[in-house]
Each structure stands twice: as C-alpha cells, then as structure tokens.
Amino acid sequence: MNTEPYLEDFKRILKKENLRYTSQRVEILKEIASSNHHLECEDIYFSLREKGVDASLATIYRTMDLLVKHQFVRKLNIGEGRARYENKIDGEHHDHLICTECGNIIEFVENDIEVLQEEIGKKYGFKLTKHIHQLYGICEDCQNETD
Amino acid sequence: MNTEPYLEDFKRILKKENLRYTSQRVEILKEIASSNHHLECEDIYFSLREKGVDASLATIYRTMDLLVKHQFVRKLNIGEGRARYENKIDGEHHDHLICTECGNIIEFVENDIEVLQEEIGKKYGFKLTKHIHQLYGICEDCQNETD
DNA sequence: GTTGTTGCAAACAATTTGCATATTC
DNA sequence: GAATATGCAAATTGTTTGCAACAAC
Numbered sequence: 001m002n003t004e005p006y007l008e009d010f011k012r013i014l015k016k017e018n019l020r021y022t023s024q025r026v027e028i029l030k031e032i033a034s035s036n037h038h039l040e041c042e043d044i045y046f047s048l049r050e051k052g053v054d055a056s057l058a059t060i061y062r063t064m065d066l067l068v069k070h071q072f073v074r075k076l077n078i079g080e081g082r083a084r085y086e087n088k089i090d091g092e093h094h095d096h097l098i099c100t101e102c103g104n105i106i107e108f109v110e111n112d113i114e115v116l117q118e119e120i121g122k123k124y125g126f127k128l129t130k131h132i133h134q135l136y137g138i139c140e141d142c143q144n145e146t147d
Numbered sequence: 148m149n150t151e152p153y154l155e156d157f158k159r160i161l162k163k164e165n166l167r168y169t170s171q172r173v174e175i176l177k178e179i180a181s182s183n184h185h186l187e188c189e190d191i192y193f194s195l196r197e198k199g200v201d202a203s204l205a206t207i208y209r210t211m212d213l214l215v216k217h218q219f220v221r222k223l224n225i226g227e228g229r230a231r232y233e234n235k236i237d238g239e240h241h242d243h244l245i246c247t248e249c250g251n252i253i254e255f256v257e258n259d260i261e262v263l264q265e266e267i268g269k270k271y272g273f274k275l276t277k278h279i280h281q282l283y284g285i286c287e288d289c290q291n292e293t294d
Numbered sequence: 295g296t297t298g299t300t301g302c303a304a305a306c307a308a309t310t311t312g313c314a315t316a317t318t319c
Numbered sequence: 320g321a322a323t324a325t326g327c328a329a330a331t332t333g334t335t336t337g338c339a340a341c342a343a344c
Contacts, residue, residue, distance in 0.1 A: 018322090018323080019323075019324090020317075020318050020319070020322090020323060020324065021318080021319095022317075022318070022323090022324060022325080023317095024324080024325070025324090041308090041309085042308095054326095055325085055326095056325070056326045056327075057309090057326095058309090058310080058311085058325080058326065058327080059324080059325060059326075061308090061309060061310075062310090062324085062325090077224055081307075081308070082307085082308065082309095083308085083309090097267065097268070097271055097273060099273070100276065106271055108267050108271070110263055110267060112259070112263055113260055113263050113264075116257055116259055116260050116263075117260075117282055120244065120255050120257060120282060121244070121282060121284055124244055124253055124255070124286070124287075125286065125287035125290075126244060126246070126282070126284035126285065126286055126287070127284050127285045127290055128282055128283070128284035129247065129283050129284045129285065130283045130284075131280070131281060131282045131283060132279055132280070132281045132283075133278070133279070133280045133281075134278060134279045134280075135264055135267060135268060135273070135275055135278045136275065136276050136277045136278060136279075137268055137273035137274050137275035137276045137277075138273065138274045138276065139271070139272065139273055140271075140272035140273070143272075143274055165297090165298080166298075166299090167297090167298060167299065167342080167343050167344075168343075168344095169298090169299065169300080169342075169343075170342095171299080171300070172299090187333095188333090188334085189333095201301095202300085202301095203300070203301045203302075204301095204334090205300080205301065205302080205334090205335080205336085206299080206300060206301075208333090208334060208335070209299085209300090209335090228332075228333070229332085229333060229334090230333085230334090
C-alpha cells in the first residue's frame, strides 16, 4: 500500500521543495521503512534489485542524503568504511552497542544519558541537533569463543 | 628532549614487537604529543614538513595505526571524510561537542555518563573496549550570527 | 647482513559529479 | 514543454598497498 502516512509526508515535503515524487525515491524510502536493520547503500541497491526494482547506486546515495535531511533515516558511521542508515520513521530514539568481533549491533535506550546530554549542551550554550553514541566491545558470545 | 617518558614507553613497545624505533615514528609521535588539537594525517604531514622533517603521508597513516593500537592516540571519526587523531598520552578521557556551523570542538567530561555506559555494557554482557560519544549542535556564537 | 621501514606511485573503496536521456509536473 | 531526476561512466577523496631502495638492529 502506498498510502502509508510517511509516504504522504514524503510527497508533501518533496512538493514543498520543488522536488519530484519519483518511483525510485519511493521505492528506496519503502525499502528502508520496512527494515529495522542498519543498511548500507549497497544493501538497498541489491534488495531492490532482487525485487525487480531498478535504481542506480548513485540515485540511492542521492536519495539517502535527502532522507537524512528530512529525518526519515539516520546515518550511522559505525566502524569505518561505508555508512549505514536506519529507519527513523517510527520507533523511538536509541543508540548502539557494537561487537567488534562479530559486528552484531544492539540498540539501547538510556534516558538518563539523554538528559545528561541535554545538560551538557545547555552548559556550553549549544543548541543540540543530533548525537552519536556508540559503545564498542566484545559481546558475550565472542568472549566465550576466545576460550 | 627525547627523554620524555612516553618516548621511552614507545621505544620499549616497539622493541617488544620487533619493530624499529625510526626517526619518522618518533617525530610523528612527538608532533601529536605536543598538540592538544584533533589532527588529520595531512595536518601532521604539513606540520612536520614546515619543521623540515620529512615523512610521507603513507608513513603517517601507517604510524597512526600503530599509535592507536598502543593507546598513544585516539582516532576520532567526527563528521565524515577524514579521520582525526588526538593525543591520549596524558590528559584524562573526554568526549566531544561539535559545532556543525564553524567546526569548533569542545571537549567535555561527564562521569555520570561514563558510569551509565559501563552499566549498559554489563547489562548486555559486553566487555567494553571503547566508545564514541559526540554531541552535534550549533554553538552560541553561530546561533547569534544567524540573526 | 638480516629484517623491518620508508617513499613513491599505483591501487582501492566509498562516494560524488557531469552530462545526455528520461520522467514528472 | 519546462524543469528536475536518473543512469552511466568518469572523477574525486581518503586511505592502503606492492615494491625497490634504505635504515635499524
């Protein structure tokens, strides 16, 4: 169904910015919206491809910028190399705990930290816009494997 | 003076790993150690160059890996693109508050957050090794400029 | 003298861009 | 029909790597 509310929002935003509501943009957004993983542009490229939807990598990169700008997705810079993107449409804010051995990502929410962050922003006179908070370590499974 | 204790440490570590104590490595480490900024490899390359010290960019990249591994520096992935490195030799741990307008970086320390992080690690059975915590926003000066 | 290191240039990987063609409004 | 998007291939950027010459041990 193309009547998901986020698609309506997207349409409205595009119109306001004089941008076009193209099938590629819609498919890319739907792909992200229906996933709760942390996707790279290539992941999206291949998922769409499998579904018979063609969108070039260039278009995906271009669209991701647009989606980040309008808060549909969040760009993550886990580890190095490629960027990852996560659905930000529904679902509450969270941060990430990353296993450096197996790459597994756990999402965590810690309201006390959020509050402290706000206080730090205030203390230094910053108007905060976003934050990156990633904890890196070795998960239980990987710790056991090393034995 | 080449008798700074960290240089002695460095020498010892290199020996233990069967690596050589070369002038390039020493100069690169000294350059970082004497700075309290967040340097890119290119910054180091040019600073050394100005001082008449020649070290290729490739060597700097290689040395940074070594220094990160042995905890002399911390690698930061602020914003995107190039990596930055900061002196970790003395000075206590801190995180960063970054102005997205002017690029200014403020270092902050918030022990309560550190404690909460540990608790999260424990909760999920992780042995934490490092973390990235960056707050992004607009600093006081830049907020005023927009008027 | 052996082994690890450097510098250079070429290789790489992720991302961006220019431009002709296609699509939306 | 005018204006924006797309796909492609080429360009760019940060970083890594192979290898011959060089330096540390």
